[in-house]
Amino acid sequence: MDLPLLIAAEDSSELLDSEVSIVLLLAIAAAVAVAVRRIRLPYTVALVVVGLGLAFLPSTFIEIEISADLILAVLVPPLLFEATLHISWGRLRRDLFPVLLLALAGTLIGAFVVGGMVNGLVDGIPWAPAVAFGALISATDPVAVIAFFRSIGVPKRLTILVEGESLFNDGVAFVVFIIALAAARPGATFSLGEAVGQFIIDSFGGLAVGLVLGYVVSSLILKNLDDHLIETVVTVALAFGSYLLAEEFGAILGLADVHLSGILAVVAAGLMVGNIGLQNTSPTTRLTLENFWEFLAFVVNSLVFLLLGLRIEISELWDRVDAILVAVVAIQITRLIVVYGIGTLHGLLQPERKIPRAYQHVMYWGGLRGAISVALALSLVAEASSLGDDVVSTLQVMTFGVVLFTLLVQGLTIERLIKRLGLSAKAEERTEQQRRQARIYAQQAGMDELDRLRSQGVLFRDLYEAMAGLYQSELTRDREQLSDHMLRHPELETDMYLRARADTLRAERSALQDAARRGLIDEEVLTELTAEINNHLAALEFIEGDARQSDIVVTEEGASG
Amino acid sequence: MADVVCAVRGGPGSYQTRLAALRQAADRGVAVHFVSVIDPLAYRPLHAGEQQAIRAEMAWRDLAMAKATAARADIDGVRFTVAVRVGALVETIAGYATEMSAGAILIGNPRAAADAALGSDGAEHFANELRRLSGVAVVVIPTPGG
Numbered sequence: 001m002d003l004p005l006l007i008a009a010e011d012s013s014e015l016l017d018s019e020v021s022i023v024l025l026l027a028i029a030a031a032v033a034v035a036v037r038r039i040r041l042p043y044t045v046a047l048v049v050v051g052l053g054l055a056f057l058p059s060t061f062i063e064i065e066i067s068a069d070l071i072l073a074v075l076v077p078p079l080l081f082e083a084t085l086h087i088s089w090g091r092l093r094r095d096l097f098p099v100l101l102l103a104l105a106g107t108l109i110g111a112f113v114v115g116g117m118v119n120g121l122v123d124g125i126p127w128a129p130a131v132a133f134g135a136l137i138s139a140t141d142p143v144a145v146i147a148f149f150r151s152i153g154v155p156k157r158l159t160i161l162v163e164g165e166s167l168f169n170d171g172v173a174f175v176v177f178i179i180a181l182a183a184a185r186p187g188a189t190f191s192l193g194e195a196v197g198q199f200i201i202d203s204f205g206g207l208a209v210g211l212v213l214g215y216v217v218s219s220l221i222l223k224n225l226d227d228h229l230i231e232t233v234v235t236v237a238l239a240f241g242s243y244l245l246a247e248e249f250g251a252i253l254g255l256a257d258v259h260l261s262g263i264l265a266v267v268a269a270g271l272m273v274g275n276i277g278l279q280n281t282s283p284t285t286r287l288t289l290e291n292f293w294e295f296l297a298f299v300v301n302s303l304v305f306l307l308l309g310l311r312i313e314i315s316e317l318w319d320r321v322d323a324i325l326v327a328v329v330a331i332q333i334t335r336l337i338v339v340y341g342i343g344t345l346h347g348l349l350q351p352e353r354k355i356p357r358a359y360q361h362v363m364y365w366g367g368l369r370g371a372i373s374v375a376l377a378l379s380l381v382a383e384a385s386s387l388g389d390d391v392v393s394t395l396q397v398m399t400f401g402v403v404l405f406t407l408l409v410q411g412l413t414i415e416r417l418i419k420r421l422g423l424s425a426k427a428e429e430r431t432e433q434q435r436r437q438a439r440i441y442a443q444q445a446g447m448d449e450l451d452r453l454r455s456q457g458v459l460f461r462d463l464y465e466a467m468a469g470l471y472q473s474e475l476t477r478d479r480e481q482l483s484d485h486m487l488r489h490p491e492l493e494t495d496m497y498l499r500a501r502a503d504t505l506r507a508e509r510s511a512l513q514d515a516a517r518r519g520l521i522d523e524e525v526l527t528e529l530t531a532e533i534n535n536h537l538a539a540l541e542f543i544e545g546d547a548r549q550s551d552i553v554v555t556e557e558g559a560s561g
Numbered sequence: 562m563a564d565v566v567c568a569v570r571g572g573p574g575s576y577q578t579r580l581a582a583l584r585q586a587a588d589r590g591v592a593v594h595f596v597s598v599i600d601p602l603a604y605r606p607l608h609a610g611e612q613q614a615i616r617a618e619m620a621w622r623d624l625a626m627a628k629a630t631a632a633r634a635d636i637d638g639v640r641f642t643v644a645v646r647v648g649a650l651v652e653t654i655a656g657y658a659t660e661m662s663a664g665a666i667l668i669g670n671p672r673a674a675a676d677a678a679l680g681s682d683g684a685e686h687f688a689n690e691l692r693r694l695s696g697v698a699v700v701v702i703p704t705p706g707g
Contacts, residue, residue: 094603352602483633490576497625501618535614542603542615543622 021062022303028054029302042148044141044370045407047302051309052317052404062310068382071375073243075300077266079371081239082297083142084167084270085278085290090538091160092271098346098355099161102363103168106338110138111176113337117330118398122323125394128184129387133395135176136377137331137402141370142166148415154423156544158359162366170372171264175202177376178259185386198259206261207268209246213238214272222277226517228288231281235273235289242269279534283510304371308378312400316393323394324401331369331402339364358421366414368406373399429489433496436482440475447471498544502537509533563664564592566697568654569623574669578702579630582667583639591664592640595623596657599647619645651687655694666691666699 028050036046054062092099115134119127142162149159179198183190217238222231246265250258278286317324339360347354355363377399380392418424450468453459459467486493509530516526567582569575579595586593597619604612623643631639646653658666668688688699 352600487576487633493576493626493629494622497622501621531610532614535610536618538611539614539618542607542611543618 018064021064024062025064025303025306026299028306029299032302033298042407042411044301044305045411047305048309048400048404048407051305052312052314054306054309056314064307064310068379071304071379072262073240073247075304076263076372076375077239077243078293078296078300079304079375080167080170080263080266081235081270081273082293083163084267085274085293087160087163087167087271087274088538088541089271089275090534091156091541092164094542095157095161095164095353097350098342098353099164100168101342101346102161102165102338103172105342106165107135107138107169107172107176109338109341110331110334111135111173111180113334114138114327114330115180117333118323118326121326122394122398125391126184128180128190129383129391129395132177132180132184132380133327133398134330135173135180136373137327137369137399138176138334139170139173139369139372139376140166140367141372142366142368145366145368145411145414148418154362154418155359156541158362158423161355161359162363165363167267168264171203171206171261171267173372174263174376175199175206175261178202181383184383202259202261203264205249205258206246206264209249209260210242210265210268210270211272213242213245213265214269215276217269218272218277218280222273222285223280226282226285228282228285231285232289232292235277235293238269238273239266242266279509280513280530282513301371304374304378308374308396308400311378312397316397317401320394320397320401323398324405327398327402328405331367331406335364335367339367358423361421362414362418362423365410365417368411368414369399369403370407374403429485429492430495433482433485433489433492436478436485439478440482443471443475443478447475498540502540505533505537505540562589562591564594564661565589565665565667566594566596566654566658566661566663567667568596568598568657569669570597574702575626576630578667578669579627580634581700581702583627583631583634583636583641585665585667586639586641587636589664592642593627594657594661594663595627595641595643596654597623597643597645598650598653599645601647601649604647616645651690651694655691655697658695658697663695663697666695666697667702668699669702 029047032046032050033043036043039046111131111134113134114137115127115131118125118133119130122130125133140162145162146159149162176199179195179202182188183195217234221234225231225234242265243262245252246260247262249260250256278289281289343355343357343360343363377396380387380395384392447468450459450464450471454461454464486496512521512526512529512533515521516523565582565586567578569578582593582595599615599619604615607615620643623645627641627643631637631641644657646657648656654666654668668691685701688701692699
């Protein structure tokens with residue numbers, strides 16, 4: 001009896017230590033988040049800086065055992081799942097070809113070009129680990145860039161190109177990373193044919209697992225259930241379950257050699273939930289799910305950056321500054337080749353969907369590196385016995401250096417570049433429009449309340465008339481000001497129309513779902529009419545993209561307004 | 562007097578173009594035919610349901626925007642129609658103008674100022690081509706501030 005109790009006590013103590021460490025990290029993350037609100041710095045940039053500062057703390061202050069499993073199976077799935085939830089398949093499908101070209105060819109080029117430069121220019125890094133580094137550092141992270149995109153209103157197509165490339169290159173980078181690490185193990189032999197075969201099985205197998213699970217969950221559970229708590233739990237099970245099922249697929253079938261990409265499984269499952277599952281849920285459930293995943297991604301993002309900060313010492317960064325410089329130059333050269341090379345090739349293959357040069361500049365400079373690269377670098381601890389501590393440490397320091405450079409230099413200048421290229425949708429004018437609309441909305445509510453008070457007899461008639469007159473004159477003035485503003489910036493009116501139309505279509509869809517739940521219409525009618533409305537929503541995205549691109553077409557090809 | 566054809570694409574210059582077309586039609590006592598042209602290369606790969614939805618939504622948008630523009634400018638009694646066509650931009654607008662026996666075609670030029678600064682003659686070339694194909698007077702409406 002004594003021994004199990006003792007073990008339990010030790011486990012309990014370790015658990016408590018880990019819990020204390022996680023609480024401390026979350027408190028630091030929260031403090032960073034509060035601080036960045038005041039100093040207008042992107043959150044991830046601040047996390048990197050604070051992460052570096054953590055290296056000065058005593059090593060016993062925060063104790064968390066970092067394992068590859070913790071990083072890959074626990075921290076990576078929520079990051080990817082959350083990122084996919086907002087991606088519209090309708091938009092992604094139109095640019096799937098360039099997105100896949102960038103993700104597939106771009107990551108492979110990145111892995112080998114960066115790998116070659118690191119192998120040739122950094123002492124003591126053999127080929128296979130260098131390629132593994134090339135792969136992990138090719139995974140772009142759009143979190144910081146997308147935040148800018150949203151605040152300054154860039155064209156939706158540019159957003160989808162950046163987000164889509166990032167999602168799929170995460171998966172491809174992970175597969176190449178795993179293959180390269182396997183080739184680096186002592187006694188391993190490398191065959192190009194086998195590697196290509198493994199790459200195909202990993203990628204397509206992972207996608208298939210995610211698509212099937214995502215479809216089943218979306219169409220059988222999310223569509224037919226209206227309980228925001230259960231649906232949230234189901235999506236959590238899906239995100240982690242799809243990763244685990246893909247990774248363990250071979251083991252489950254008794255085929256030890258078969259491995260499928262868990263990352264791509266999560267990407268596919270997230271796309272299914274975002275495009276099928278969420279479209280068939282109530283507004284309450286959608287809001288709950290979005291808030292929950294946003295929260296989880298925030299926590300995980302924070303932990304990943306802070307954990308890397310704990311692993312790296314400032315002195316290591318300084319000692320390996322030459323290696324970091326090689327890595328920074330290598331990723332810049334690679335990104336130039338990938339974005340402009342693939343952009344040009346794609347323009348020749350699909351001229352009707354040519355990516356405008358201005359977009360390519362943003363895609364080049366906006367190719368920041370973040371959580372996924374950091375997570376994969378952290379997972380290298382499992383390879384210390386085969387690669388050697390020095391190699392693992394150098395690769396981690398290089399990763400941190402590159403992430404730091406892209407976030408601090410590129411991340412802080414991308415907004416200026418977007419504005420210089422004329423891709424910003426005049427954020428100030430849009431904010432002014434919203435401000436005026438909000439005033440009218442609030443005054444109208446005040447007016448309604450005044451009417452209610454009068455109708456209930458708690459307000460004298462003459463007082464009501466005096467107050468209503470004042471409200472009316474304010475309303476008239478603000479409506480005129482809004483109208484003047486829209487006349488000065490007529491491009492805002494199209495946006496206003498498209499937003500309102502999309503809202504009305506979503507309201508129609510909700511009404512249909514409500515009617516189906518109440519048994520007023522059959523499932524078949526619901527499916528048919530929902531598909532019709534979804535087509536109209538996709539059409540609005542097409543129209544919006546068409547209108548936003550009309551400037552560029554005029555400049556480059558000569559067309560009407 | 563012949564009707565006016567107005568080709569807009571929902572971009573920044575659309576409002577001024579639409580307004581000019583409605584004013585011109587009101588002054589002359591004729592109708593305005595708004596036409597939106599969809600690029601076939603982007604449109605044809607889509608499935609039938611989406612194609613139909615795009616045409617319907619474009620017509621909806623053009624109707625709503627034309628009504629709003631007319632109401633805001635206090636332009637009463639002008640008859641207008643909307644049409645959505647798929648095809649090469651200049652040929653399709655020219656063909657539509659011929660079909661409507663139009664007396665003028667109004668198009669927008671949201672980057673007029675930028676083009677002028679850069680020395681580009683893109684919009685001018687487009688207007689000339691449209692004039693040549695349709696045989697109808699083409700008016701390019703510049704957007705204030707370009």
